Amino acid sequence: MAPADRGSAGLRLTLEAIVDAAIAVADRDGIGALSMRRIADDLGVGAMSLYRHVDDKDALLQEMSEEIGRRFPYPVTDTRPWTWRERVQVVVDIDWELYQRHPWVVLAYSSPRHSFGDESLRCLDWFAAGFLDLGVDLVEATGMALTVWSHVHGVALVAVSDDLLRAEKPSEGPDGLADLIGGRSKDLAPHLSALSQTTAAARLVDPRARLDDGIAYLCDGFEARGHANGD
Amino acid sequence: MAPADRGSAGLRLTLEAIVDAAIAVADRDGIGALSMRRIADDLGVGAMSLYRHVDDKDALLQEMSEEIGRRFPYPVTDTRPWTWRERVQVVVDIDWELYQRHPWVVLAYSSPRHSFGDESLRCLDWFAAGFLDLGVDLVEATGMALTVWSHVHGVALVAVSDDLLRAEKPSEGPDGLADLIGGRSKDLAPHLSALSQTTAAARLVDPRARLDDGIAYLCDGFEARGHANGD
DNA sequence: GCGAGGCCGCGTACGCCGTACGCATCGACG
DNA sequence: CGTCGATGCGTACGGCGTACGCGGCCTCGC
Numbered sequence: 001m002a003p004a005d006r007g008s009a010g011l012r013l014t015l016e017a018i019v020d021a022a023i024a025v026a027d028r029d030g031i032g033a034l035s036m037r038r039i040a041d042d043l044g045v046g047a048m049s050l051y052r053h054v055d056d057k058d059a060l061l062q063e064m065s066e067e068i069g070r071r072f073p074y075p076v077t078d079t080r081p082w083t084w085r086e087r088v089q090v091v092v093d094i095d096w097e098l099y100q101r102h103p104w105v106v107l108a109y110s111s112p113r114h115s116f117g118d119e120s121l122r123c124l125d126w127f128a129a130g131f132l133d134l135g136v137d138l139v140e141a142t143g144m145a146l147t148v149w150s151h152v153h154g155v156a157l158v159a160v161s162d163d164l165l166r167a168e169k170p171s172e173g174p175d176g177l178a179d180l181i182g183g184r185s186k187d188l189a190p191h192l193s194a195l196s197q198t199t200a201a202a203r204l205v206d207p208r209a210r211l212d213d214g215i216a217y218l219c220d221g222f223e224a225r226g227h228a229n230g231d
Numbered sequence: 232m233a234p235a236d237r238g239s240a241g242l243r244l245t246l247e248a249i250v251d252a253a254i255a256v257a258d259r260d261g262i263g264a265l266s267m268r269r270i271a272d273d274l275g276v277g278a279m280s281l282y283r284h285v286d287d288k289d290a291l292l293q294e295m296s297e298e299i300g301r302r303f304p305y306p307v308t309d310t311r312p313w314t315w316r317e318r319v320q321v322v323v324d325i326d327w328e329l330y331q332r333h334p335w336v337v338l339a340y341s342s343p344r345h346s347f348g349d350e351s352l353r354c355l356d357w358f359a360a361g362f363l364d365l366g367v368d369l370v371e372a373t374g375m376a377l378t379v380w381s382h383v384h385g386v387a388l389v390a391v392s393d394d395l396l397r398a399e400k401p402s403e404g405p406d407g408l409a410d411l412i413g414g415r416s417k418d419l420a421p422h423l424s425a426l427s428q429t430t431a432a433a434r435l436v437d438p439r440a441r442l443d444d445g446i447a448y449l450c451d452g453f454e455a456r457g458h459a460n461g462d
Numbered sequence: 463g464c465g466a467g468g469c470c471g472c473g474t475a476c477g478c479c480g481t482a483c484g485c486a487t488c489g490a491c492g
Numbered sequence: 493c494g495t496c497g498a499t500g501c502g503t504a505c506g507g508c509g510t511a512c513g514c515g516g517c518c519t520c521g522c
Contacts, residue, residue, distance in 0.1 A: 122419055143434065154386070158341075195369060214449075217448075224452070
């Protein structure tokens with residue numbers, strides 16, 4: 001019954017260990033399978049022991065999101081002269097990778113990028129500063145950065161929802177858009193039914209393509225706004 | 232013990248009644264308080280009775296989302312010559328209103344607009360067709376429509392998450408961005424700290440403003456793409 | 463008029479969940 | 493060596509989704 005008996009390594013229970021274990025569970029089995037008992041079991045520990053280090057499950061979720069954010073940092077300390085388009089590219093790539101690897105983050109109330117702790121403020125500062133090159137003021141530049149975050153979050157939400165639906169209920173799947181593209185037409189969409197004629201329509205159901213297209217539109221919009229402001 | 236005794240009106244239990252009651256509960260007390268027992272209580276009925284009409288809670292959530300979608304229809308049958316910008320405006324307004332009135336829809340796995348049942352296909356058809364005026368092909372036009380949906384969904388997600396966090400845990404609220412704008416600077420964001428100097432920065436934490444700004448950028452981007460394709 | 467059969471509401475029960483509470487143990491320190 | 497705070501844990505409570513089977517009612521064929 002010595003403290004080192006029960007667990008395998010006998011290491012002290014810490015917030016970091018709990019967060020790591022919780023992230024591992026959420027990644028492996030989905031956020032639906034994340035329970036305090038399950039985390040405790042994985043750590044070889046009683047369920048109630050977790051509450052010595054975490055206020056409640058919600059606080060744990062918050063800690064998990066912030067830890068994930070820390071694992072996918074922006075290059076804020078790289079002093080190269082990044083153009084605003086380069087910053088957008090790197091932000092989109094990093095955040096998308098984050099959501100792909102840890103889909104539960106999208107649903108964990110707020111994304112790490114929107115939690116606005118110190119870390120995300122630093123990220124936002126670096127990201128927004130890039131848009132100043134467009135000749136817009138600081139408020140508009142910050143708005144542009146937030147808009148990009150929002151867009152990535154939105155596309156990830158749709159992609160994750162689709163995955164969740166398909167993973168938990170493989171039976172049901174009347175995906176009308178895929179049906180339309182595949183030629184199983186419903187003839188209730190006069191224009192869209194022509195989509196089955198072209199292979200390029202596959203792009204419409206590819207989340208990463210949706211993401212990139214949306215970002216391209218946004219960047220064109222940013223640039224137009226910059227010129228309007230007297231480039 | 233006659234069938235009319237228990238309930239108030241003695242009406243037969245139907246899927247529609249269950250969906251309506253569930254929507255009422257979710258609107259009033261949030262999706263976290265939505266339980267089969269709670270719905271049944273509101274209907275004056277046993278919990279297990281619901282399962283005669285609904286496969287499980289997930290299916291009920293799906294039905295609820297689709298019903299909400301039906302309550303916020305697009306003007307697909309209005310044969311006025313809508314410009315694409317008018318269509319964007321009306322779509323954004325309708326969907327935003329939908330998410331404001333029924334925030335739980337944002338989190339209900341898939342939004343009604345992305346479920347791609349017959350109804351949403353009709354909506355997409357009408358919406359996407361508008362972009363053909365830009366001279367782009369059907370795939371790109373549909374992509375533009377999906378991008379708008381995605382963006383509204385993303386902004387709504389952030390707004391709803393904020394509301395949920397503030398509603399369920401009024402204690403915690405270190406909103407770094409609001410702090411920065413309010414002048415409670417953290418001096419870890421060299422550029423952003425200047426935001427406290429201007430009143431226009433309030434726009435950055437107003438969800439509807441975030442929505443409209445993002446849509447404006449997207450529309451400018453759509454127009455640029457249209458011109459590039461040889462308007 | 464009446465029996466049969468199907469539909470429907472319901473009661474019970476099982477195995478999960480988050481977590482309040484209090485006890486037992488242990489390390490550090492005087 | 494005595495004390496005390498920190499820490500791990502066992503028990504228990506209320507709530508969840510829902511599997512399963514019973515009993516009462518409505519309808520229909522005769």
